[in-house]
Amino acid sequence: MRDLTTTSVTEAVLTQMGQTPDPRLKQVMGSLVRHLHDFARDVNLTPDEWLQAIGFLTQVGQTCTPTRQEFILLSDILGISALVNLLHDKTAVEIGTESSLLGPFYQQDAPALALGDSIAAHSAGPELLVYGQVTDKSGKPLAHASVQVWQTDADGAYDVQKFDGTQMDMRGNFACDADGRFHFRTLRPLGYSIPLDGPVGTLVRAQGRHGCRPAHIHFLIGAEGYRELVTALYLGDDKYVDSDTVFGVSTPLVITPRDVDPDAPVKGLPSVRYDFRLGIAAGGETGRVGADPAQILAKV
């Protein structure tokens, strides 16, 4: 392992990692080293650029807090979260409703609410009713399915951004009824710029990107024996619905609230009906592309 060249150094690294006991770790790290070395050779990465990358990654790590996950944000804007999500979907035995990104603003321990409650605890704005049914792929209702919801307020801010983690808002956990039905009140979310005050924002600006996400409502839906669904519904009249900076939108997830809906369980509010179908996970398929930032930091 001496007198290495710009090509042989890669083999030297792979040789030294060749005794990795866990075969999957060996495979993943081997592939990562090959691709990262190819990248450095392809662009002829300079010491100045390498040092800029070291400083950038250090800053990304030091920006993470129990309420902010800058590395997830970085993964999101590079399309890596969307890609891993799509790869994950391919492993399912049966796919349900289209998935989307969990994003960096998910929080565990959101309040349990009763059907019909509003998730707006500390915010005001134009109200919206969301209702629907959770079923399997064939349309069979899934009794008491769990529906977690979170979104921005009417100004486009998440609670963790407004209150710095001191209180939750615009979040709730619901249990569907025996027919798999749910309904809740919320505020019409506003699209927003991802946080631009950190290193990821600096990168996004340097790339000439608008850095915006279209208005959306996040959902995490589960029922015993079915594949957990991480998704979101996107408002179709948002100007960024076709240029989401984190690549989360798909056509079946685009919604348009109706001003009058005779089927709505609550009258007098604009409403959205959306029925979610849960798929079937393959054996051993676990995990989701995202986590509560506090949980990630707790392991550090």
Add this chain to the structure above:
Amino acid sequence: MRDLTTTSVTEAVLTQMGQTPDPRLKQVMGSLVRHLHDFARDVNLTPDEWLQAIGFLTQVGQTCTPTRQEFILLSDILGISALVNLLHDKTAVEIGTESSLLGPFYQQDAPALALGDSIAAHSAGPELLVYGQVTDKSGKPLAHASVQVWQTDADGAYDVQKFDGTQMDMRGNFACDADGRFHFRTLRPLGYSIPLDGPVGTLVRAQGRHGCRPAHIHFLIGAEGYRELVTALYLGDDKYVDSDTVFGVSTPLVITPRDVDPDAPVKGLPSVRYDFRLGIAAGGETGRVGADPAQILAKV
């Protein structure tokens, strides 16, 4: 930018980054996205693994301090630092002495010492004399060339590890004489394990690697009009000289101290003579693969 697949998501990201004003940033980030997406597809990266990577990178960032640079350490053990160093060498108009890694323990503002001084201010152990001459490639002496030196103590620890940044030791800046000659006293360095108490150490252990570097002395050598030389001399009898965990050794940099050397400027000590040749940098070629951790953090 809707209804993306595991392949089309890459093009969507490149399209969104397509307006990057700086052509080099566009090129580097475009290549990085392609290679990272290829990596995720090649190994079919799972959500659990992705989340483990997010947690790992967060921890690497949060381990960085003004005296510790865990991201440089990560780059080092993946061979990326060695590769960028080798790519950098290729840009030189004229190559001098072989280069090696700056590593994560370089500190700016090491004390200026007089020729013949010892760099051991707060440590004891078997002494060593190091002397030589700094020349251009043809052997022409470079008067008053600067020679920065740093190394572990005789127990294999750097000052920043022993004293946590409160005092410097085993470092010095020397100015050569009018003939480009230098000599200084030091302790015989000991090989060492890279820091294993952080996330990078956890990875290295999980890879079944010894995590050790052979004993060495770092040098940073400069003279007006010549290419800065970042290198190190490695003790040939170290058991890890052929399996350096950061891929820094090359044959011409391996030394063997002599117990008796009639040419040594100081008698009665084991000594090493090494003459360094400085090359010529191409116009615009700047930077080095490394930096003082405090300088990196200061930009955060």
